[in-house]
Amino acid sequence: MPRAFGVVVVMVLAILAPARAQTPPPFVMGAVTAAPGTTVSGALPVPAAPGGQPTTIPFSIVHGAKPGPVLALIAGTHGAEYPPILALQRVRAALKAADLRGTVVLVHVANMPSFLRRTIYYAPEDWKNLNRVFPGKADGTISERIAAVLTREVIDRATHVIDIHCGDGNEWLRPYSYWVTTSAPDVVEASRGLVLAFGLDHIVIDTERPTDPAASVYLANTANTRGKPGITVESGGWARTDEESIARIERGVAGVLRHLKMADAGPDPVVHPVWLGRNEVLRSQHTGLLYPMVEPGQTVAAGTLIARITDFHGQLLQEVRSPFAGEVLYVVATPPISTGEPVGFVAERAAVKN
Numbered sequence: 001m002p003r004a005f006g007v008v009v010v011m012v013l014a015i016l017a018p019a020r021a022q023t024p025p026p027f028v029m030g031a032v033t034a035a036p037g038t039t040v041s042g043a044l045p046v047p048a049a050p051g052g053q054p055t056t057i058p059f060s061i062v063h064g065a066k067p068g069p070v071l072a073l074i075a076g077t078h079g080a081e082y083p084p085i086l087a088l089q090r091v092r093a094a095l096k097a098a099d100l101r102g103t104v105v106l107v108h109v110a111n112m113p114s115f116l117r118r119t120i121y122y123a124p125e126d127w128k129n130l131n132r133v134f135p136g137k138a139d140g141t142i143s144e145r146i147a148a149v150l151t152r153e154v155i156d157r158a159t160h161v162i163d164i165h166c167g168d169g170n171e172w173l174r175p176y177s178y179w180v181t182t183s184a185p186d187v188v189e190a191s192r193g194l195v196l197a198f199g200l201d202h203i204v205i206d207t208e209r210p211t212d213p214a215a216s217v218y219l220a221n222t223a224n225t226r227g228k229p230g231i232t233v234e235s236g237g238w239a240r241t242d243e244e245s246i247a248r249i250e251r252g253v254a255g256v257l258r259h260l261k262m263a264d265a266g267p268d269p270v271v272h273p274v275w276l277g278r279n280e281v282l283r284s285q286h287t288g289l290l291y292p293m294v295e296p297g298q299t300v301a302a303g304t305l306i307a308r309i310t311d312f313h314g315q316l317l318q319e320v321r322s323p324f325a326g327e328v329l330y331v332v333a334t335p336p337i338s339t340g341e342p343v344g345f346v347a348e349r350a351a352v353k354n
């Protein structure tokens with residue numbers, strides 16, 4: 001092009017550039033395009049595989065009018081965990097795209113087969129735990145295919161990830177978060193900021209998550225192993241839909257939005273949380289009936305009876321006892337129990353890190 005014309009073009013671009021930088025490009029997910037300042041919804045298809053059914057993952061995008069982080073909020077990784085699912089329905093309605101800096105991706109029900117068939121832990125088709133098969137396989141079983149779609153379409157697109165859980169349909173739980181410390185130092189530090197901003201006052205320090213992105217196993221750890229801050233939070237359980245558990249998640253999301261400067265207002269971070277170090281999922285050595293003997297939030301000594309397990313005729317098979325002094329974070333509170341399944345989760349206070 002003629003030199004003079006080129007100079008004019010450069011000048012015009014220079015004038016336009018600052019305005020353009022304030023307006024992010026549209027955000028595309030699946031078949032849906034979100035213009036800046038809009039909220040849109042759609043569903044990610046999870047294709048069928050030989051011998052397996054297809055499914056979908058319903059999502060919403062709240063695409064801010066100004067640029068900023070891409071925060072992924074995921075509910076329903078376990079389909080009988082209802083407060084996370086109900087909280088995101090409210091978050092979708094409450095978030096105003098025009099006021100938001102950045103983008104919030106809401107996954108409303110990650111594990112649709114489990115949700116619709118009301119299964120605990122496992123998907124009905126393959127009997128696998130979605131939160132143990134990440135990053136998934138595009139040609140795998142239903143849980144693996146869901147994980148592959150979530151990894152590619154949600155986690156890889158996000159800058160920050162929060163996987164929102166509660167006690168599963170059989171688990172009676174007090175609220176807590178997991179902070180993973182096995183990823184890169186900057187990711188660990190940024191994840192610490194997220195976990196404090198979400199505001200739950202008990203935080204399990206998880207030092208044992210895998211570091212290989214090809215075998216990340218857990219959803220939030222898939223973000224961590226790919227260099228992104230991510231946390232898992234737990235509020236509610238036992239198949240309940242109580243207001244307190246739902247509101248606690250809404251509050252946590254608002255705290256994270258403020259922390260990431262995506263919103264101006266929001267609750268303060270938790271100031272003096274209880275950091276929990278040594279922790280153990282206690283498991284049953286038998287199949288039969290389970291009788292919980294403690295409540296979540298209860299302080300226990302080494303040797304405290306957590307649960308009794310009997311056979312189907314009432315004969316005692318096992319007394320599950322706490323291996324160390326600590327606090328009960330959840331206990332299974334419905335009678336069915338099979339060999340190897342969790343009975344409860346106990347954690348010990350760590351040295352103060354506040």
Ligand SMILES: [Zn+2]
Pocket residue numbers: 077078081165166167168
């Ligand atoms: Zn869960």
